[in-house]
Amino acid sequence: EPEVTQTPSHQVTQMGQEVILRCVPISNHLYFYWYRQILGQKVEFLVSFYNNEISEKSEIFDDQFSVERPDGSNFTLKIRSTKLEDSAMYFCASSEEAGGDQKYFGPGTRLTVT
Amino acid sequence: QKEVEQNSGPLSVPEGAIASLNCTYSDRGSQSFFWYRQYSGKSPELIMFIYSNGDKEDGRFTAQLNKASQYVSLLIRDSQPSDSATYLCAVDSPYGQNFVFGPGTRLSVLP
Numbered sequence: 001e002p003e004v005t006q007t008p009s010h011q012v013t014q015m016g017q018e019v020i021l022r023c024v025p026i027s028n029h030l031y032f033y034w035y036r037q038i039l040g041q042k043v044e045f046l047v048s049f050y051n052n053e054i055s056e057k058s059e060i061f062d063d064q065f066s067v068e069r070p071d072g073s074n075f076t077l078k079i080r081s082t083k084l085e086d087s088a089m090y091f092c093a094s095s096e097e098a099g100g101d102q103k104y105f106g107p108g109t110r111l112t113v114t
Numbered sequence: 115q116k117e118v119e120q121n122s123g124p125l126s127v128p129e130g131a132i133a134s135l136n137c138t139y140s141d142r143g144s145q146s147f148f149w150y151r152q153y154s155g156k157s158p159e160l161i162m163f164i165y166s167n168g169d170k171e172d173g174r175f176t177a178q179l180n181k182a183s184q185y186v187s188l189l190i191r192d193s194q195p196s197d198s199a200t201y202l203c204a205v206d207s208p209y210g211q212n213f214v215f216g217p218g219t220r221l222s223v224l225p
Binding site: 031033041042043044045048050055056058089091098101102103104105106107108 | 157204210218
């Protein structure tokens with residue numbers, strides 16, 4: 001069964017450093033998303049991406065964040081200058097269609113900022 | 115502000131019983147409703163979705179939707195210890211592409 005994959009599974013970085021989180025969405029899906037979940041809190045939407053551009057972003061997704069689809073399979077989230085409060089699980093998701101279509105989540109990357 | 119509310123739990127049920135999980139949402143324009151299961155430290159796993167008022171059954175799971183009351187529920191029949199997890203209700207945003215997640219209900223099925 002096709003699945004979303006993410007690397008790395010765990011990333012430790014120092015405050016102020018840049019990190020890139022990588023995702024390979026399900027191959028026939030056209031819509032890609034990043035969500036995050038701070039420990040003990042709810043899953044929060046960051047950004048959606050379609051046709052090589054951001055289609056929607058939340059208030060959390062400020063100038064320190066960027067997304068890119070550098071090739072036909074990868075989808076990346078870059079955090080330019082990490083802060084302690086960026087420590088969270090970051091989940092990539094994809095869906096075949098927009099809006100209310102079923103979203104399938106990857107296993108997540110645990111980001112720890114020290 | 116779109117809100118999705120769930121009882122945080124924990125909800126404890128004995129093995130073999132029916133577990134009932136509830137969710138309310140604030141945006142009347144929402145059309146799609148999802149239940150995800152999340153084990154500790156893992157990602158959300160889609161278990162059910164429902165778009166129309168009424169009941170939808172899939173194996174031991176039944177999702178119920180009442181748009182007039184802005185209420186969606188999940189019933190788990192013949193609960194098993196392996197069902198012990200946090201259950202997340204997710205609701206689509208009618209004006210965008212994202213989901214709004216509730217805080218989740220922690221279910222504990224006791225052997």
